Amino acid sequence: MLASTPALADGNDVAAYLRGRSASASGHIDIATADYARALTAAPHNPVVAIRAYRSALAAGDDALALRAAIVLDQAGVAPADTALIPLALAASANDPATADAAIARMKGTPLGLLVPALTQWTAFAKRAPASSASTATDPAARRFAVETRALLSIAGGHVDEGMTALTALGGAGAALDLRAAAARLLVGAGQGARARTLLTPEELALATPANPTLGFGVSWLLTRVAGELASAEPSPLSIALTRAALRADPTNDRARLLLALSLSSQAAQRAALIVLDGIAPTGPFGESAATARIVILGAAGRGAEALTIARTAAVRADSTANDWQRYGDLLAQAGREAEAAPWFRRLAERPGATWSDWLQYGGALDRAGRWTDAEPALERAVALGPDQSLALNYLGYARIEHNENATAATRLLARAWALKPDDDSIADSLGWAYFRSGDTARALPLVERAAIGEPTNAEIDEHLGDIYWSLGRHYEARYAWRAATVTAPATDETRLTGKIADGTPPRARH
Structure with missing residues (x-):
């Protein structure tokens, strides 16, 4: 020690x-x-x-x-094992497979040993030597990375049909984006643009910039691939080590640059993260993602006003995109400025190809801004476009209950939502609340009790449960539920909840 x-x-x-x-x-x-x-x-x-x-x-x-x-x-x-990444990356950048092999040998028997089978395939390719079979890897993760590498190297070696067959076995268009993007880049570099496009969605086609299968490219891709897998896990110094090494191996790897910035931000190094983002070209394949990340990181750094200014500048440009409108609208909504967010969400809802979720977002902003009359048609449009979308059904049904409007139709919407997602506690609470507001307490109570058990930190559900208990004369339990609600309720609800705890509340059900 x-x-x-x-x-x-x-x-x-x-x-x-x-x-x-x-x-x-x-x-x-x-x-x-x-x-x-x-x-x-x-x-x-x-x-x-x-x-x-x-x-x-x-x-x-x-x-x-x-x-x-x-x-x-x-x-x-x-x-630590990741110190071996430094000489590996430097050797890969210099296209020096022998030195890279020495660094790879240091990884054996360490947590990074799972990369060894894939890395040795890249060094063998660089030396124009036969590669070991991907199937020799015993660890499942090691085998997966090795098989992915074999698919890429098949394309790089001119065996395009073999590589495409391997990619199909790995999921084809449903495989990991980092893998598909790398394959597409190699295909474009080999003059196979048409086949590259079959691996990407229209929104992903910008990623298909041409690439040559150098050792730097291969090592950088693999380290970024692993860092991408770690991105959804707890922040780790390993993510930073992997992405820094990926950038040493291939300084043009903006995917690694983006992951590095997010990893730094997750460890409270926002200033360093913003500097890293500066290296991503705004008009490049990762420009949009970098712009979104910058706004998120600024918010995490307590620089929300600056984030809003940047987002607004992008949104009002003559050549602004739907992504720009979404980012700015989201920031306004997060700041509680729903009335200002609504026009930007309306742009999204009224554009060609808009979905039910766009209309739900727009209608929700109008509702929270106190414009229920305008919100209801937007929410109805969301349900019309997504008749089997429980989120849209739940929002419209619950909003109608809260606005004392068309309770019978609202309850039907909520019943449909619950039938679609019977394990969703929020929907169970909404349906139970609708029953209670209609006077059917017997059907309401078990639903809301179940929801409270499933979401014990949901203040709204706890308050509903307290109201129902009070209406049944179970005053001790009602006050207990309201006290539970105060723990996680926003400050704006504190006066109402403390008043209920002190004086009780009249039943809200209509008999």
Whole structure:
């Protein structure tokens, strides 16, 4: 086990180390990296300092410091597995398969060992040597990456039919986007644009920029592929290590750049994330995704006003797109400015090819803005376009109940929604509430009780349950449900809920 406090030469060096920790915790990666570099200079063999310097350097993109710290960790025998990614990426960038093989050998027996079968196929291709069979990989994940790599290398080697057959076995148009995009890029690079287009949807065609099957391309793709798999998991330093290495191997890999920015932001390094996004061309294949990520990251950094300004600038341009309108509308709605969001959602709903969800979004914004008369036709349009969409049915039915309008028709809508999704607690609550408002408490109670069990932190359901209990004279249980509601209810509901707890509430059912 490493010592918890590093032994440094003097007080100034200790101060640099402690400043680095403080800056890192607050997301100031550039400051932290500079301080860790000073501390490592003062204690050049200290693995405690080195590991922090290594992680901070990866986040900041300081290759020299990352390599220096990795050497210290390796000499101390405590280097994490991902330090092997640095020499691997540098070798791949230089198209040096022999050096890459030495780095790959270091991964065997580590958590990154699952990449070895796929990586060795790329180095064999670079050396024009026979590759080992993908089936030799024993770990399921390792085998999957190896089989995907074999499909790509078949295309790269001119065996396009074989590669396309392998892609079909891997899911064809339903395979992972990173795999399909890589295959399409190789096909375009080989003059097979028509076949490339069969792998992508119309919205994805911009990803099919031509690529050559270099070692840098292959290693960068594989590391990005793994980072993409990790993107939905808990934030991890490994995601940063993978994407930094992917960019060293292929500096044009904007997919890796995007994943790196999101990983940095998830670890409170928003400033570093925004710098990474600056490297993505606005008009490139990942320009739209980068624009969305920038707005999300600015919001996470507490710079919501700046995010709104950027989104508005894009939305009002003469050449603005549906994505621009969506981003700006979403931000306005998140800020509680539903009335301002509604016109942008209306643009989406009225464009050719609009779906039920576009009309639901528009109608919902109008409803929350207090414009029920305008909202109802939009919500009806959503149901007409999506007659089997439980979300649309539930929204319109519940809204009509809340607006005291056409309770019988509203209850039918909610019953349809519940029949479509009988395990949805929100819909069960809506239907139960509709029964209660119509005076059928016997049918209402079990539905709302079930919903409260399924969603114990849903304040609206807890309040409904309290109202029903009160109407039945079960006042103790009613107050208990209302108190539960106060735990997660928004501040705007506090006065109403505390009033109910203090004085009770008259039954809301109509008899």
